[in-house]
Amino acid sequence: MFKPIATDKAPAAIGPYSQAVDVGDVIYISGQIPLDPSTQEFVSDDVKEQAQQVMKNLGGILEEAGLDYSHIAKANIYLDSMDDFAVVNEVYASFLSEPYPARAAVEVGKLPKGAKVEIEAIAVKEK
Numbered sequence: 001m002f003k004p005i006a007t008d009k010a011p012a013a014i015g016p017y018s019q020a021v022d023v024g025d026v027i028y029i030s031g032q033i034p035l036d037p038s039t040q041e042f043v044s045d046d047v048k049e050q051a052q053q054v055m056k057n058l059g060g061i062l063e064e065a066g067l068d069y070s071h072i073a074k075a076n077i078y079l080d081s082m083d084d085f086a087v088v089n090e091v092y093a094s095f096l097s098e099p100y101p102a103r104a105a106v107e108v109g110k111l112p113k114g115a116k117v118e119i120e121a122i123a124v125k126e127k
C-alpha cells in the first residue's frame with residue numbers, strides 16, 4: 001500500500017512531492033517549512049515562530065492520518081544556522097513528550113524559500 005496524504009491542515013506541496021505518504025504501518029511526512037496553510041506564506045521571519053509553524057504543520061498532517069505527535073519515531077531537523085539550535089529545541093520539545101523520537105539536527109546551506117528551519121518526520125501507527 002502506498003497512499004498519499006493530502007490535507008489543508010498543512011501547506012500544499014511547493015514541488016513534486018506529497019505532503020506525506022502512508023505505506024501501511026509507517027507514514028513518511030515531507031519536510032515542513034513555516035508556511036501558513038491558509039496563505040502559503042511564511043508566518044514570520046522569527047525562527048521561534050517559524051519552528052512553531054513547522055511543528056503545527058507536522059501536527060496537521062499527523063491529524064489527517066489519525067495520529068498525533070506521540071507517533072513520531074524519527075525526525076530530521078534542518079537549520080539555516082546552528083545558532084538557532086537552542087530555540088528550535090525549545091519549541092520542538094514543547095510539542096512532544098518523552099520518550100522523544102530519534103532525531104538528527106543539521107545546519108544546511110539553504111532551505112526552500114529561505115526558511116530558517118525545516119523538519120521532516122517518520123511516524124508509526126502502532127506505538
Ligand SMILES: CC(=[NH2+])C(=O)[O-]
Nearest residue numbers: 015030031032033112
Ligand atoms: C519543502 C519540501 N519539503 C521540499 O521538498 O521542497
